[in-house]
Structure formats: C-alpha cells, structure tokens
Amino acid sequence: MKKLLSLVLIILLFAGCSDENRLLRDALKAAGENRVELETVLNHYKTIENDPQKLAAAKYLIANMPAHYSYRDTAAINSYYRKALDILGKGETPDWEQDTICKISEREFWWLTQDVVSDVKIIKADYLIHSIDHAFNQWRTKPWVCHFSYEEFRDWLLPYKVVDCQSLDNWREILSAYYSDSLNTIPSTDVDRNTIYGAIEIVRNEIHTKQSDIGLRVIWEKPSGIPLKSAETWVRMTYGNCMDYVTMGTAVFRSLGLPAAVDYAPLWGRNSDGHSWYVFPSDRGRIETTINALIMPAGQQFYAYERIPKVFRKSYSINKRIYDYSRKAQYVYPFDLCIQDVTDQYNLTSDIDVDVFKRVKLVDKYVYIAMFSAVEENQWAILDFGEFKRGKAHFHNMGRNMMYIALGYNGTALVPISSPFILEDNGDIRYIRFDDSTFKSVRLKRKYYESYNVVDMRRRLLGGKIQCSDMADFKNDSTLYTIETTDIPDKIRIDGAGCYRYWRYMSPDGSWGSVAEVAFFDENGEKMTGRGIANAEAGEDAIERAYDDNWLTNFEINQENGNWVGMDFGSPKHVSSVRIIPRSDDNDIHPGQEYELCYLNSRSKWRSLGSKVAVDNYLEFDSVPNNALLWLINHTGGVDERPFFYNEDGAIEWW
Numbered sequence: 001m002k003k004l005l006s007l008v009l010i011i012l013l014f015a016g017c018s019d020e021n022r023l024l025r026d027a028l029k030a031a032g033e034n035r036v037e038l039e040t041v042l043n044h045y046k047t048i049e050n051d052p053q054k055l056a057a058a059k060y061l062i063a064n065m066p067a068h069y070s071y072r073d074t075a076a077i078n079s080y081y082r083k084a085l086d087i088l089g090k091g092e093t094p095d096w097e098q099d100t101i102c103k104i105s106e107r108e109f110w111w112l113t114q115d116v117v118s119d120v121k122i123i124k125a126d127y128l129i130h131s132i133d134h135a136f137n138q139w140r141t142k143p144w145v146c147h148f149s150y151e152e153f154r155d156w157l158l159p160y161k162v163v164d165c166q167s168l169d170n171w172r173e174i175l176s177a178y179y180s181d182s183l184n185t186i187p188s189t190d191v192d193r194n195t196i197y198g199a200i201e202i203v204r205n206e207i208h209t210k211q212s213d214i215g216l217r218v219i220w221e222k223p224s225g226i227p228l229k230s231a232e233t234w235v236r237m238t239y240g241n242c243m244d245y246v247t248m249g250t251a252v253f254r255s256l257g258l259p260a261a262v263d264y265a266p267l268w269g270r271n272s273d274g275h276s277w278y279v280f281p282s283d284r285g286r287i288e289t290t291i292n293a294l295i296m297p298a299g300q301q302f303y304a305y306e307r308i309p310k311v312f313r314k315s316y317s318i319n320k321r322i323y324d325y326s327r328k329a330q331y332v333y334p335f336d337l338c339i340q341d342v343t344d345q346y347n348l349t350s351d352i353d354v355d356v357f358k359r360v361k362l363v364d365k366y367v368y369i370a371m372f373s374a375v376e377e378n379q380w381a382i383l384d385f386g387e388f389k390r391g392k393a394h395f396h397n398m399g400r401n402m403m404y405i406a407l408g409y410n411g412t413a414l415v416p417i418s419s420p421f422i423l424e425d426n427g428d429i430r431y432i433r434f435d436d437s438t439f440k441s442v443r444l445k446r447k448y449y450e451s452y453n454v455v456d457m458r459r460r461l462l463g464g465k466i467q468c469s470d471m472a473d474f475k476n477d478s479t480l481y482t483i484e485t486t487d488i489p490d491k492i493r494i495d496g497a498g499c500y501r502y503w504r505y506m507s508p509d510g511s512w513g514s515v516a517e518v519a520f521f522d523e524n525g526e527k528m529t530g531r532g533i534a535n536a537e538a539g540e541d542a543i544e545r546a547y548d549d550n551w552l553t554n555f556e557i558n559q560e561n562g563n564w565v566g567m568d569f570g571s572p573k574h575v576s577s578v579r580i581i582p583r584s585d586d587n588d589i590h591p592g593q594e595y596e597l598c599y600l601n602s603r604s605k606w607r608s609l610g611s612k613v614a615v616d617n618y619l620e621f622d623s624v625p626n627n628a629l630l631w632l633i634n635h636t637g638g639v640d641e642r643p644f645f646y647n648e649d650g651a652i653e654w655w
Helices: 004-011 020-030 031-047 050-068 074-085 093-106 125-141 151-158 171-178 181-185 196-213 231-236 244-257 320-328 450-461 541-544
Strands: 070-071 116-117 261-267 275-279 285-291 313-315 340-342 349-355 365-370 382-388 391-399 402-409 414-416 420-424 430-433 435-444 467-468 478-482 500-504 517-521 531-534 566-572 578-580 594-600 606-613 619-626 628-633 644-646 652-654
Touching: 050 116, 050 125, 050 151, 070 074, 074 093, 074 231, 074 414, 116 365, 125 171, 151 231, 151 275, 151 478, 171 244, 181 196, 196 244, 196 275, 231 244, 231 578, 231 606, 261 320, 349 420, 349 430, 365 391, 382 402, 414 500, 430 619, 500 578, 531 541, 594 619, 606 619, 628 644
Parallel strands: none
Antiparallel strands: 070 116, 261 275, 261 313, 275 285, 313 340, 349 391, 365 382, 365 402, 382 391, 402 414, 402 420, 420 430, 435 619, 467 478, 467 500, 500 566, 517 578, 531 566, 594 606, 594 628, 644 652
C-alpha cells in the first residue's frame, strides 16, 4: 500500500490546488506518452459529439485519474483470471477453489501486486469514451436515475471502474447482461421496478440466487492471494470476504444504471475486525445501507448495537484534505486518497481536542488517532489524522462511546502522545490516568468482553444436572449436582458418590442441550475415557463435539427439551469431578493455556506484569497498578483480546 501511495504522490506532485482545470493539466502532464489517448477523449466531446456534459465528465475522470491504478502487466493478470475461471464453480467446495486459486496466485503471479501503474498512463481513448457513453445512456434513459442531478450522476454512476486494480474490461456489458433477467421479466409499468430501492432489491435477489446456484460462500476471513476483480470472475465468484462481495455487487448495480457505492468501517469499536457494505440513495433522498454483503435485503436496520469509530465511503474523487496531508506530512501514513468521511451518517460524532503529554516534541503538525488492535504490530490501529493546535491534538468527526489514543511522529516513529481516553456518549472525554503509587490484586475470568450471545449461552446451563446411574436409560438416576449460577468452577467436585457405569450432563429444558465440552475426572485429576452417549435424537457427530477438546464446537440438538450427553465407562467408576463448558467464544480462561498480563504505563507504553499457565478457569495477578489500562494476552491461541480497566465502582470496563 505504501508503494502505491508513493506512486500516486509522484504523479500528483504538481497538483497544488483543488481547481479542476489545474488538476486536469497535471494529469495530462503525468500521462506521458499516453497523453494523446486522453486528449483524444477530450477532443471527441469538444468536436465530434460536442456534448458539454460529457466533456465535463471526461475532464472530471481524467483530473482524478492519477489516484487510480491498475496492474501494469495486463497479459499476466488476464492469464491469472483465465486460470481462475477454469476453477471457479468446478471444484467440490468453495474452500477448495479458494485454496487452489490462492496457491496459483502466490506461486505464479506473486509479483503482480508489486507492479502497478496509474490509469493515466495506460487507459485507452476508446475504452474511456465507451464507458462515458454507456453511463450517460443509463442516466438519461433509466427510470430510476433520470431525475438525478449531474453531480449525483457523477458520484454514483459515472466512474469507469468501481475498485482499483479492476480490469479495464467491458464490465458494464458483461454484468448487466448476466444479471438483468429479473428486471427484464418485470413489466416496465411495475411501480417498484421503477424505483431505486425496488430495482436494487430485484437485482440483489437475482445476484444472490445465481451465486447460490454455483455455490455461494461468503468467507469473512480475508483470503490470501490476488483478489478477483474482472467482470467474468465476478460472475463466477464462489468465495470472497465482505469487501469482495459488496464491490462485485456495486459493479453489478452500476452496470444496470443503479446508483451504489461501498462504505466501510476500518474497525468496529470493540474488536480488531472491520466491515464493508454497499449503500445507495433511495427515492426518499436517504442513504440506504445493507448489513451483510448481498445476502440480506437492502435497507434493513444497520447494526444498531455496534460501536463505530469511523466510516468511509469509497469515492472516485481525490480527497483534497488527504492529498494536502500526503504532500506536507513528514511521516505519510497510507490513507486512501479517494474516500469520504461519512461517520456522522451512522453515529453521533464529535470534534475533539485531546490533552497531550508535556514536553511532546513532534516534527510536524500532524497527529493521529488510533484504537487498540491486538493484531497490529504496535497494538494501535490508525483511523484518521488531525492537527496539533495550541498544545492539543485536534480530531474531526469521531464516533462516540469509544476508546482512543493520540499518536505523533517524533522523527523516527509514531509514538503515543496522550493517555488513552474514552469519548463518552455525550461527547465528553474521560482519560484513563495511570497511577503507579498504589497497587492491587486482580482475578480475571476472561480476555474479551462478553457479548449478548455469550451471556445467553452461559445462562443455558442454569438448572443443568450432573447425574449417574447403573442403567443405560438412567431410569434410576441420581442427581449429584445442580448448576445454580453461571460462575461455575472449572471442575465441579462430586462428593459422596459411589461407583456407576453411566454418567451424564442433563441439560435444562429450553436449552437445546447447548454445551461446548463435558469431561469427567478421577480422584487424581486425570481425565477419564469411555464411550460417549446421549439421548436418542443426538447423532454421533453431536456427541463427538462434546469430547473433542475444542471449546468452539458444541453439542446441541434440534429440540428444546430432554437433551443430555454423557459417558458409558463400561463398568462402574467413581467420578471425583466434572467439567462443564458452556457454548461461548472460547475467550474464558482456558486451563493449560499461557497468558500474560500487560498494563499501559504513564507514557502509554505496554509493560508486562508476568506470564502464567492457567490451572483453573481464572487467573490471579498481584501488584497491578491502580487505574491502569490492562491487556490479557493468550500466548497459546486466539486473537480476540480487548483492553480493560477497573472503574470507580470496581467493575471491569472492556474497550
């Protein structure tokens, strides 16, 4: 990404103001030998067609074109796409197709992503003229967009590509031909068909149906390898992450003259993942969102429970604020030059002034606002930049109810320049101030906040029973323990029990049998083995999931009541303790795994309080500084980790 940004900045070196004519002149200069192609487009709309609107559109596209790029080796990327087309839709599973295509890209085409070129240097006149004419024809003829102003048309429909490194192919024709069946079969007099929302929903449903026919699989993890960005591969795509799918969907919509764009959150407010989705302007003048790629109907309520620090909209226009920053900053973070900040369309936001440490020495005026991310090298993920003004760090349009930190460049590296702080719901700032004068002991049960689903699954254990019997049907069962609290020990002691052949966990009614793991232990604490058993409605695979030592797989039956899972030991055995693990995200303290507790010191640097291997379902640490931001790291496995601190009431606040 940094190499791509450097390339764009070199091309834009002379573009010193926002005037489009100046940007146009600089783009033509940057085109080099390809300038003749761009001038051919301008001359076409000046003399041959003489259409002032199309001429304005051509100038706009060319003026902003230096910030958009493609693979330099067209033959190589087309060869890669041909190999992908030989695989897509023809494998046993989408996973196999993804793995196979990724291996091909990494083995044969790994160098492609390192060799990109600005579109001003390679785009051809015929291609750009054809794309402009196609977009204008849709604007002027389609019932759902003919009321758009020129500016709305320019922003939502005109661009000759949806995403950088997209093939400069006939994507409008290819996609509109493949996904127009539903629109073509609905009478032109249909009221819904002639609205933006109605038409988009008709097309979205067709995309979903046709993708399902070839094995739709939205893979939320970021796939490795070169992404698929040609019209033909989009038509056949059977795997991808959320960005892949919404980009493809946006291209389909635009190919049919339907206005759409891609919005994305770099990070959610309380985890290290982001998300992307498509948006469109409805006939009511509102921006409508979708919550889950192309699977769900458009316009449904958007993740009302999520905290969102920043939302950006992918645009074709160069963002002057970001461009000016990239020219002037001593340290240039690779922000996308063509995005709009639309956070205030999703969230309550504030412009904030942040207190910084005394005697901070920065080499320029730019500062950065970041959130915790366990997957980042320095644990802080940059969201946006601001300016250092009058001794404070100023940032614009920040989502509330979030924890942030300010960073600055000291000439060598980005370093924290503030304490972490909470931007409250009401817009106030609450700093997390480190105190190294007093200490306390802490007892930790988790390394990540509890979602509603985790809490609900834990409650499903309430009323569950540990029972034993000398009969396989448990007709003469004895209840030895009843779960009455969600705070159960790692090993539930069974006192006064005799020897029995059959032991089980009997789930309470209404719980669907939900449990992640069951284990039985002898008097020496050794795990006992036997044959897994369960009620008749449970299959062998469900029973196996209760004993596979994987806390992310679950025993669960498709009936609310009467479910149980247990073990036949073959002969009477004495059980001393039982482990019952609820369905969860596996972020509870896991016995046998290694953890390290860190705290953020007075200069916002992480320092270790030591490592421990858990022997129970909790950990205890001494000499923990009061009011410190803490972070519990699992060195054995898992990436879901969030910082936390103890508030004035002694309760943990997760951020």
